[in-house]
Amino acid sequence: MRITQSMMTRQTIQRVFINRDIMYQTHERISTGKKVNRPSDDATAYARIARYEKSYQRNLQYLSNVQYSRNWVNETSVALDKLQDYASQAKAIALKAVDASNDDDSRQVYARQLRGILEESVSTVNAKYLDKSLFAGTNTKNSTPFVLNDLTVTYTGNDEKIKRRLAEDMVSEINTTGQRVMDTGFFQAMETMITALEANDIPAIEDTIDDMQTAYDAVLNLSGEVGSFHNSLSLIENRLKDANMKLEEYLADDQDVVLEEEFVRLESEQTAYQAAMQSAAKIMRLNILNYM
Known part of the structure; x- marks a missing residue:
């Protein structure tokens, strides 16, 4: 041709x-x-990059949920630690009150101290995280789920669980409800102890010491559960971060140019x-x- x-x-x-x-x-x-900017550049790599980016963004959302949950649980742990400390203080006051060297006036002073501790305890369990009540169940807008009337504490929240997705196959309950706090018996023990002190009833005061020890142990166990969950959240967070670091490496291999x-x-x-x-x-x- x-x-x-x-x-x-x-x-x-x-x-x-x-x-x-x-x-x-x-x-x-x-x-x-980027090496690949459209499917026509490299269809296989483009599809693979899309999968990596989808997984990466999904992990970022899980990380956000984990970090929120961890902060929530941390604030819960702080409140329970304070409650545990209040139980310890109350028991110490009661032990002093039953000493024979104390008279009725002294026990009235101790009773007033316990009233102050009770008020602080109620304030503690009405704690919030990001303006949401920690112990109100799902009724997080309830600013005072625990109500103190003289010596009696009433819980007005619900017993529902707040759930967060922490991984593709993991949904966890992140809150401790106020009912579980009530079930420790701490507030009932406080009410009984103060009543006994104000009545100058030494045998009754002695009985409340054991009740307060039981409440202390219950709060300690509850705090331990929360602490264990907090540790689990840290492990989940580390796994998600490691997964995203690997995805970043895969994306770089498929996508990043050497200028x-x-x-x-x-x-x-x-x-x-x-x-x-x-x-x-x-x-x-x-x-x-x-x-x-």
């Missing part, structure tokens, strides 16, 4: 466009920092493009001369 001048012209111009497109693709990789290599490639492509342009210009001039 005879190669005509017009065929040479078309081939040369086609080469110019091809070289231009290759150069533009390199420009795009440099500007975006130094791209600039070298661009320089070579620019040279090829300029050469193609010069060839096209020469052929175009020859064509014009042939018609003169």
Whole structure:
């Protein structure tokens, strides 16, 4: 087949466009920092990158849930530790009160101290995290789930659990309800102890010491459960962070360009493009001369 001048012209111009497109693709990789910007660049890699990014974003949401849960549980733990300390203080006061060297006036002073501890205890279990009541169940807008009326504490929240998805196959209950706090017997023991002190009833005071010890142990156990869950959340958080670090590595392997290599490639492509342009210009001039 005879190669005509017009065929040479078309081939040369086609080469110019091809070289231009290759150069533009390199420009795009440099500007975006990505090897793959659309499915046509590499369909397999593009699909793989999409899966990695979806997993990465999902893990970020799980991490956000874990961090929220951990902060919630940490505040719960702080409140329970305080309640445990109040139980210890109350028991110590009662032990002093039953000493024979104390009289009725002294026991009234101790009773007033216990009333103060009771008020502080109620304030503690009405604690909030991000303006949500920690111990109100799902009724987190209830600002005072524990109500103190003289010596009696009433719980007005519910016994429902707050749940958070912490992984694809894991939904955890993050809250400790106020009913569980009530079930420790702490507030009942406080009421009985103060009543006995105000009545100057030494045998009754002695009985309440054992009740308060039982309440202390119950709060300690509850606090231990919360602490154990807090540790589990830390492990989950670390696993999610490790998973995302690996995903970042996979994404970098499939997606990130090496700029130094791209600039070298661009320089070579620019040279090829300029050469193609010069060839096209020469052929175009020859064509014009042939018609003169």
